[in-house]
Amino acid sequence: METQKPVIVYRYHKGLYVNLTNRCPTACSFCVKHTWKMDYRGSDLDLRGAEPSPGEVIALAKEQWTAQPFEELVFCGFGEPTMRLEALLACARMIRNGRAEPIPRNVRIRLNTNGLANAVWGRNVVPEMKGLIDSVHVSLNTSDPAQWAALMRPMDPWKTDGFDKVKEFIREASLLLPEAFATAVASEGVDIEKFKTLALQLGADPRVRPLLDGEGGK
Numbered sequence: 001m002e003t004q005k006p007v008i009v010y011r012y013h014k015g016l017y018v019n020l021t022n023r024c025p026t027a028c029s030f031c032v033k034h035t036w037k038m039d040y041r042g043s044d045l046d047l048r049g050a051e052p053s054p055g056e057v058i059a060l061a062k063e064q065w066t067a068q069p070f071e072e073l074v075f076c077g078f079g080e081p082t083m084r085l086e087a088l089l090a091c092a093r094m095i096r097n098g099r100a101e102p103i104p105r106n107v108r109i110r111l112n113t114n115g116l117a118n119a120v121w122g123r124n125v126v127p128e129m130k131g132l133i134d135s136v137h138v139s140l141n142t143s144d145p146a147q148w149a150a151l152m153r154p155m156d157p158w159k160t161d162g163f164d165k166v167k168e169f170i171r172e173a174s175l176l177l178p179e180a181f182a183t184a185v186a187s188e189g190v191d192i193e194k195f196k197t198l199a200l201q202l203g204a205d206p207r208v209r210p211l212l213d214g215e216g217g218k
């Protein structure tokens with residue numbers, strides 16, 4: 001019996017989305033990866049441990065571009081892309097260096113993230129993204145640290161200082177990258193006005209999105 005291959009790149013709206021990893025330092029209460037059984041609108045995003053190399057990602061992206069150009073490349077998927085920071089940056093570098101042609105060097109590159117990269121890697125990684133990543137969308141969700149921990153359910157090492165690290169990541173991204181958004185899922189009990197105020201204080205544009213069907217990614 002033929003088994004369906006995991007999807008590494010997939011189309012959504014006008015973007016090409018890259019599924020680099022299923023690993024994640026959080027288990028967000030609103031994540032759909034389990035309720036949707038690792039399927040995102042018809043794409044099986046369960047990598048089954050076989051994370052793609054940058055070369056594989058770029059080869060697939062080139063094929064997709066040739067079939068139909070896309071407006072942006074988005075690192076997203078069912079997992080936190082910055083868990084594979086080196087691979088993510090390598091993909092972006094290949095594009096910027098012209099090694100992914102016919103994809104233009106200046107194609108827009110976006111990262112959707114939970115903002116814990118500085119915490120996970122133990123350093124400020126945002127300068128490494130400069131010139132490579134055009135836009136970051138950071139899933140902040142609230143202005144309240146206790147509510148953040150309840151919504152995002154971080155792994156132990158990041159339970160206490162994770163929220164501060166996410167704020168630091170957003171502040172750095174808003175200073176160093178062309179575009180930084182702080183996002184929130186409109187869920188019960190979240191004070192959206194306070195969330196927006198915090199996002200603006202951190203230098204990011206706030207963006208609120210509705211819950212997806214079955215949400216209880218980014």
Ligand code: SF4
Nearest residue numbers: 024028031079217218
């Ligand atoms: S929503 Fe994104 S960051 Fe949160 S658990 Fe799911 S994959 Fe991880």
